[in-house]
Amino acid sequence: MQRSPKETSVKLAVDLGGLAMKNPVTTASGTFGAGREYHDFVDVATLGAVTTKGVSLNGWEGNASPRIAETASGMLNSIGLQNPGVAHLKEVELPWLSSIGATAMVNVSGHSFDEYVAVIEALEEAPVAAYEVNISCPNVDAGGMTMGCHVPSVEKVVSLCRAATKRPLIVKLTPNVTDITEIAKAAEAAGADGISLINTLLGMAIDARTRTPLLARVVGGFSGPAVKPVALRMVWQVAQAVSVPVLGMGGISTGTDAVEFMLAGATAVAVGTANFVNPTATVDVIDGIIDYCEEQGVADVNELIGALTC
Amino acid sequence: MTLCNECAPILVNEEAGCNIWLMTVRAPEIAATAAPGQFVHVKIPGMDDHILRRPLGVYAADAEAGTVDMMYQVLGFGTDRMTALVPGADAVELIGPIGRGWEVPAGCKRALVVAGGVGSAPLYPLVQSLAADGVAVDAILGASTIDALVARERYGAVLGCEPACSTDDGTFGRAGFCTPLVEEALAAAEAAGKPYDYVACCGPEPLMKLVAAMAAEAGVFCEVSLERRMACGVGACLSCVVDTVDGKRRACVDGPVFPATEVVW
Numbered sequence: 315m316q317r318s319p320k321e322t323s324v325k326l327a328v329d330l331g332g333l334a335m336k337n338p339v340t341t342a343s344g345t346f347g348a349g350r351e352y353h354d355f356v357d358v359a360t361l362g363a364v365t366t367k368g369v370s371l372n373g374w375e376g377n378a379s380p381r382i383a384e385t386a387s388g389m390l391n392s393i394g395l396q397n398p399g400v401a402h403l404k405e406v407e408l409p410w411l412s413s414i415g416a417t418a419m420v421n422v423s424g425h426s427f428d429e430y431v432a433v434i435e436a437l438e439e440a441p442v443a444a445y446e447v448n449i450s451c452p453n454v455d456a457g458g459m460t461m462g463c464h465v466p467s468v469e470k471v472v473s474l475c476r477a478a479t480k481r482p483l484i485v486k487l488t489p490n491v492t493d494i495t496e497i498a499k500a501a502e503a504a505g506a507d508g509i510s511l512i513n514t515l516l517g518m519a520i521d522a523r524t525r526t527p528l529l530a531r532v533v534g535g536f537s538g539p540a541v542k543p544v545a546l547r548m549v550w551q552v553a554q555a556v557s558v559p560v561l562g563m564g565g566i567s568t569g570t571d572a573v574e575f576m577l578a579g580a581t582a583v584a585v586g587t588a589n590f591v592n593p594t595a596t597v598d599v600i601d602g603i604i605d606y607c608e609e610q611g612v613a614d615v616n617e618l619i620g621a622l623t624c
Numbered sequence: 625m626t627l628c629n630e631c632a633p634i635l636v637n638e639e640a641g642c643n644i645w646l647m648t649v650r651a652p653e654i655a656a657t658a659a660p661g662q663f664v665h666v667k668i669p670g671m672d673d674h675i676l677r678r679p680l681g682v683y684a685a686d687a688e689a690g691t692v693d694m695m696y697q698v699l700g701f702g703t704d705r706m707t708a709l710v711p712g713a714d715a716v717e718l719i720g721p722i723g724r725g726w727e728v729p730a731g732c733k734r735a736l737v738v739a740g741g742v743g744s745a746p747l748y749p750l751v752q753s754l755a756a757d758g759v760a761v762d763a764i765l766g767a768s769t770i771d772a773l774v775a776r777e778r779y780g781a782v783l784g785c786e787p788a789c790s791t792d793d794g795t796f797g798r799a800g801f802c803t804p805l806v807e808e809a810l811a812a813a814e815a816a817g818k819p820y821d822y823v824a825c826c827g828p829e830p831l832m833k834l835v836a837a838m839a840a841e842a843g844v845f846c847e848v849s850l851e852r853r854m855a856c857g858v859g860a861c862l863s864c865v866v867d868t869v870d871g872k873r874r875a876c877v878d879g880p881v882f883p884a885t886e887v888v889w
Binding site for chain 2: 315344345346347351352354355367375376379380381382383384386387388389391393396538539587589590591592593594
């Protein structure tokens with residue numbers, strides 16, 4: 315049975331750097347396809363936005379298998395941004411999202427500065443509400459995290475993307491840096507309308523018996539409930555360092571988790587790995603936020619943003 | 625096909641032999657729609673620090689009774705935890721029915737089914753369906769030892785005769801791997817002028833690769849059911865990809881059953 319969020323008088327709408335969201339919950343890119351895969355379980359049009367799987371210009375094959383490994387309260391992945399290319403997204407997935415009335419945020423990937431721009435240019439006529447620039451994937455050799463760890467590269471890619479579109483531009487950061495605030499400030503200065511974080515933490519797992527890594531690519535991105543404290547800390551730091559809104563994610567599986575991110579300063583949140591465990595996790599998180607607001611007498615979810623008392 | 629996420633109370637959970645267990649759950653929605661070769665993605669209660677679901681082939685789906693049978697071999701933390709679940713008290717959560725099942729070629733008259741170990745589970749509904757359609761079915765079951773041939777009786781009941789069996793240790797049927805039995809069956813059918821027009825195989829990947837090669841040699845259409853580490857089970861995460869002639873495809877929704885000629889082994 316397809317689920318939708320419960321009725322409420324709590325005001326749930328938020329503005330994520332120009333992206334109007336009917337509630338503060340979207341999906342973490344790469345965990346939700348383009349929404350269709352989960353539409354049997356949740357009405358994806360009821361989500362604040364659907365953030366689609368990272369897309370490159372001509373499609374990538376991704377990494378060798380095995381691509382995932384379960385770890386304590388989390389998992390590693392090294393998918394490598396496998397995707398069929400921007401044309402498929404534009405011709406198949408985005409029209410579908412549009413037809414059901416969903417809000418689409420497209421996660422944009424590239425191996426080079428030019429490729430990020432080319433992907434955005436290819437989508438400017440398509441029904442896209444916002445872009446999320448992925449400079450944080452740990453599983454590709456060029457682009458991704460390699461760009462997101464280096465301030466001059468961040469400035470360059472964000473400036474180029476900024477020049478390519480007037481739509482809301484969210485920049486997704488990697489936690490695998492020494493000072494996340496330095497990267498966030500660089501993205502803001504280069505024209506980002508919002509910052510999303512965290513992408514996965516670089517990790518690895520070993521099978522002691524066979525003395526081999528559990529992932530074909532040896533290292534991969536760590537996600538799931540185990541990363542939540544790190545994600546919360548970084549969201550809190552970044553929210554104080556920049557004036558643009560923050561999209562927080564990392565280990566969110568309940569409404570309480572989401573509220574904690576908002577208290578730390580996030581304007582909206584994304585549900586990622588939890589979708590794999592619970593296919594209705596997105597709607598469960600929205601319902602959980604509603605329950606919290608109703609219990610706490612919060613009339614407008616915006617009251618929660620940065621309301622942490624230290 | 626609509627997927628559902630069903631809370632499934634456990635009715636039976638017992639060791640069938642040799643570390644292989646049988647679990648029967650009440651899951652009427654999945655039982656009503658599961659096609660042969662499809663699987664369920666199982667959330668096991670009480671293991672919150674192991675977050676992922678476990679994919680298990682549907683061993684039997686009884687639409688009338690509203691029950692689904694799963695066969696599992698205890699291999700790691702999840703399956704070990706499953707053995708502790710108590711019928712009448714515990715429930716699992718199942719996403720299903722998932723995937724592309726067995727697609728028997730139109731007009732199929734004679735089929736050969738080859739199962740290695742717990743690969744006998746997802747092939748059993750196929751055998752039921754072929755038999756119901758009047759297709760002549762020969763089945764070959766391979767296992768490590770006699771106690772691991774846990775599906776032998778069910779197969780026998782549907783086939784009306786004993787399936788051909790092999791055990792690695794020679795405790796039942798032909799000693800050694802089951803591949804010589806496959807080779808002989810293909811040759812005998814050819815010699816009798818009644819060649820098979822379908823081979824279906826599920827088991828360890830080396831077995832499926834060998835059987836695929838034998839079927840190709842004999843010119844018989846062959847399907848195999850592949851297994852990969854899997855996260856979402858619904859086609860979103862791209863964890864479970866299989867190398868095919870059309871590039872990397874998802875074992876969960878593009879498979880788990882693939883025509884053998886499409887697989888890059």
